[in-house]
Amino acid sequence: MKILDKYLLKSFFKPFIATFLIVLFVLVMQALWQAFENIAGKGISLIFILKFLYYTTLMIIPQALPIGVLLSSIMALGNLGENYEFAAAKSAGISLQRLVRPIGILAIFLSGINFLFLNNVYPYAVFKQINLKQNIKKKQPAMALIPGSFNADLPGYQIKFDEKYGEEKNLLKNVLIYDLKGNRGNQKVITAKRGKIITEEGSRYMTFILYDGNYYEEHVKSARTSIKRSKMAASNATFKEYEFNIDIGNALDEGGLDSLSSKGYPMMYSLKEIQDTIPKLKESYYETLDIRAKNIFLSTQANELYKYPDSLKNKKLEKSTIQNFQDQEKVTILNSAIAKTNRVVSNLKNNNLTIKWRRKILNFYDTEYYNRFAFSLSCIILFFIGAPLGSIIRKGGFGLPMILAIAVYVIYFFANTFGKNLAEESTITSFLGSWISAIIMIPVAILLTRRATKDKGIFNLDSFLQPIINLFKKIIPKKGTKI
Structure with missing residues (x-):
């Protein structure tokens, strides 16, 4: 390895390690x-906190690495320009491309x-952290x-409930509770203006204490019609204070903080698993669409429609089908059409959310799959923005390079997040x-690289102002010139 390459790599590594860790x-x-x-305050x-920080660190490393590459490349090339080393290299016949080649290879690495x-590491960290959160909720259900x-x-x-407050966040406001233990629906309802949760470490019960509320319970198992439901036996009472326990033993018996459940998020999968x-x-989604389409087709009785041969067509019939019926028949047909249309619309609304x-x-899975490739290239893309940017501004240190790096990465990260959100909503x-x-930033990287190679600034105001000045010179004649 040449001395110049070693020097450049050393100039890049020092700020890279510092900025990456920061x-x-x-x-x-x-x-x-x-x-x-x-x-805080949950016992x-x-x-747990150290494990949480460890998994969080593993999750954030892929995000911190591109920022470190961007900032350190601006600082390394800025230092070279500020110390006139970049000018000395150019006078020795060393081009910008040759100068940044070892750092570019490192950026690819x-x-x-x-x-x-x-x-590999990111899916593992997400999997462990989410399971850690779920298990701590089982240990602290509140x-x-x-x-x-x-x-x-x-x-x-x-x-x-509307609000959870207090030092231990165990006080509730405007509480509504449906008791579903009997698997008979919400036949038991409890409301209260205020409430309190009491849990003891290791206990299999969570205690609710409710204040200033109402208790309602229906005592008949089922009723098909509204008339029967109105005659059902029920009890209703108001209370100043009501206390009951919820058995959370099953949640406590499911394992410790390190117990693992099945994967349920695309971030937990490797590329092979996502693929x-x-x-x-897709098969399940299109099968659902197919079933819904067939249901609509059958509900409209479209399968009973068929085409008559030309020889059987009645030439005397009106082109508007409804005009071929009597008034009473028209009303019947229109009412039937409205009813079927309403059923189809109701069916569509009910299935729309599903x-x-x-x-x-x-x-989610599609976007995560493509984003793994796109975001892994962010080190290369941001390097080819940071290196020419540093050679143009010719400023080292943490001042101006830090501001530029933050601005560039915010644009990159915002575009990435905005694109993912649009893709997740099928826009x-x-x-x-x-x-x-990448589509936004790659042209910026090419533009900056070309301007840095030609030793030009980021913006050349003369190129914008000169045509305007020339235009005014043509319009406004000089003094002493006759028109």
């Missing part, structure tokens, strides 16, 4: 801060490492209760949604 630390602390509300051990992390929506994590109950799962999801969710799950294809950030 960015990794910031992102891990951000993830910990987001989860802090669910962890969770230090071992880091991109390969990023791909291996995304395909953590699983989320305000504003129905919670089905506690066996035999559906619980909803094997997608055909099954079909959309199936399509969204399929999009664009999964392939385009995963590669949209």
